[in-house]
Amino acid sequence: MPQKIVKLTVKDVRFPTSLGQHGSDAMVSYYRTMPTRTLAFLRMYCTHTDPDYSVAYVVIETDGGMKGYGLTFTVGRGTEVVVCAVKALSGFVVGKTLEEIVGDFRGFYRLLTSDGQMRWIGPEKGVIQLATAAVLNAVWDLWARAEGKPLWKLLVDMSPEQLVSCIDFRYITDALTEQEALDLLRKAQTGKTEREEQMLKEGYPAYTTSFSTPHLPPWLWSYTDTILVGLWVKHMTIVFIQCLALLCVHVKLCTDALASGWSRFKVKVGAELEDDERRCRLIRQMIGPDKTLMMDANQRWDVGEAISWVTSLAPFRPLWIEEPTSPDDILGHATISKCHNRVMFKQFLQASALQFVQIDSCRLGSVNENLSVLLMAHKFQVPVCPHAGGVGLCELVQHLILFDYISVSADLNNRMCEYVDHLHEHFTSPVVIRNAHYLPPKDPGYSCEMLESSVETHQFPGGVVWANLLAKAPE
Numbered sequence: 411m412p413q414k415i416v417k418l419t420v421k422d423v424r425f426p427t428s429l430g431q432h433g434s435d436a437m438v439s440y441y442r443t444m445p446t447r448t449l450a451f452l453r454m455y456c457t458h459t460d461p462d463y464s465v466a467y468v469v470i471e472t473d474g475g476m477k478g479y480g481l482t483f484t485v486g487r488g489t490e491v492v493v494c495a496v497k498a499l500s501g502f503v504v505g506k507t508l509e510e511i512v513g514d515f516r517g518f519y520r521l522l523t524s525d526g527q528m529r530w531i532g533p534e535k536g537v538i539q540l541a542t543a544a545v546l547n548a549v550w551d552l553w554a555r556a557e558g559k560p561l562w563k564l565l566v567d568m569s570p571e572q573l574v575s576c577i578d579f580r581y582i583t584d585a586l587t588e589q590e591a592l593d594l595l596r597k598a599q600t601g602k603t604e605r606e607e608q609m610l611k612e613g614y615p616a617y618t619t620s621f622s623t624p625h626l627p628p629w630l631w632s633y634t635d636t637i638l639v640g641l642w643v644k645h646m647t648i649v650f651i652q653c654l655a656l657l658c659v660h661v662k663l664c665t666d667a668l669a670s671g672w673s674r675f676k677v678k679v680g681a682e683l684e685d686d687e688r689r690c691r692l693i694r695q696m697i698g699p700d701k702t703l704m705m706d707a708n709q710r711w712d713v714g715e716a717i718s719w720v721t722s723l724a725p726f727r728p729l730w731i732e733e734p735t736s737p738d739d740i741l742g743h744a745t746i747s748k749c750h751n752r753v754m755f756k757q758f759l760q761a762s763a764l765q766f767v768q769i770d771s772c773r774l775g776s777v778n779e780n781l782s783v784l785l786m787a788h789k790f791q792v793p794v795c796p797h798a799g800g801v802g803l804c805e806l807v808q809h810l811i812l813f814d815y816i817s818v819s820a821d822l823n824n825r826m827c828e829y830v831d832h833l834h835e836h837f838t839s840p841v842v843i844r845n846a847h848y849l850p851p852k853d854p855g856y857s858c859e860m861l862e863s864s865v866e867t868h869q870f871p872g873g874v875v876w877a878n879l880l881a882k883a884p885e
């Protein structure tokens with residue numbers, strides 16, 4: 411029986427992660443403890459100083475009583491703008507049946523991204539693209555649930571023709587045509603069953619970013635403040651003790667990660683060169699010469715600065731430098747992440763401006779657009795290493811990379827999926843990591859559903875978590 415979508419709701423759900431410094435850029439310290447002028451300094455020079463990991467959380471409901479869950483990731487303020495954009499798109503979804511949508515998924519994608527009037531506020535970039543991702547993620551979740559399969563399995567079981575029918579090839583045919591995409595997918599049919607079995611047994615290799623952003627108490631971070639900003643050099647004895655403690659925390663986190671089987675590590679850089687050198691040296695010594703180290707600069711540098719900085723960090727042998735400069739700077743890049751659509755990825759690939767493709771489940775236009783990027787990356791023979799972390803990004807992107815291995819690339823060389831160990835407890839089907847590998851999800855859907863209690867308490871600004879925090883906040 412056709413499932414008609416009769417309702418779409420969207421909520422602004424935020425986690426006050428800035429209080430614990432999860433996810434902040436290299437330069438940031440425990441900002442709430444800082445003097446105003448220090449904070450002003452940091453805001454001037456950092457990209458993400460105080461992220462409150464958040465989502466615009468979408469639920470679609472059918473007349474048959476089924477639900478699909480979707481989200482897009484944000485970092486706090488501004489989530490209300492994405493929520494607004496989702497509401498503006500809801501009219502394209504409500505009233506349609508699931509069968510209508512997936513029967514012409516390319517057409518539906520085009521409808522959402524290329525409406526004659528809405529197109530002006532995109533197209534396919536910024537807030538409206540984040541909203542598109544949230545809505546389409548919910549549709550894919552609903553489809554996978556209707557089929558009783560986890561999303562990766564739904565994709566793996568689709569024929570090359572079906573997969574290609576979900577992709578909008580407009581603007582990328584100079585790099586990848588529909589026929590080429592079909593040929594790539596048909597060729598990768600060989601060995602699919604074996605690769606699926608391998609994934610179910612071993613899982614997909616992951617790397618960790620958690621160990622380099624420790625959860626430190628504010629007094630400890632004040633040491634970092636001193637080094638980074640150079641404003642507070644007063645209590646040298648305390649600083650010395652704090653320095654030792656910081657070192658111990660890094661060593662402990664690194665040792666724990668190694669003991670848990672991690673062999674690939676990413677560290678945030680770009681704040682202060684000496685500090686980066688010190689930390690990278692320490693980590694390289696801890697993990698030894700054979701383990702993999704990556705670096706992430708979070709768009710900190712101009713091109714020239716990036717080159718000289720990276721040259722100084724080269725002795726520590728990073729596999730990649732992530733986001734060295736503006737994410738839109740194609741020619742200035744050696745590697746990049748977080749492109750906002752397939753057209754940007756196309757140009758980066760055509761210009762040989764990246765050596766690793768970092769797809770994102772919530773920034774690109776959902777599974778549809780990610781399929782086109784996975785296929786382009788395969789054609790250009792560039793490994794895909796997904797971006798994850800935040801809220802739910804690990805839960806979602808694991809499906810895409812499992813599909814990539816089983817049905818597209820058939821290759822694990824230099825490939826790994828980012829893993830960050832927080833906020834998974836808010837999901838009904840959280841990721842399962844074993845021996846530094848993502849184990850394929852078994853529950854039907856796209857792993858987007860959050861616990862009702864988490865959504866309720868973290869809704870902004872009315873949920874109890876925020877009501878309490880806002881009541882305590884100074885004017």
Ligand SMILES: [Mg+2]
Pocket residue numbers: 706708732733747
């Ligand atoms: Mg990054």
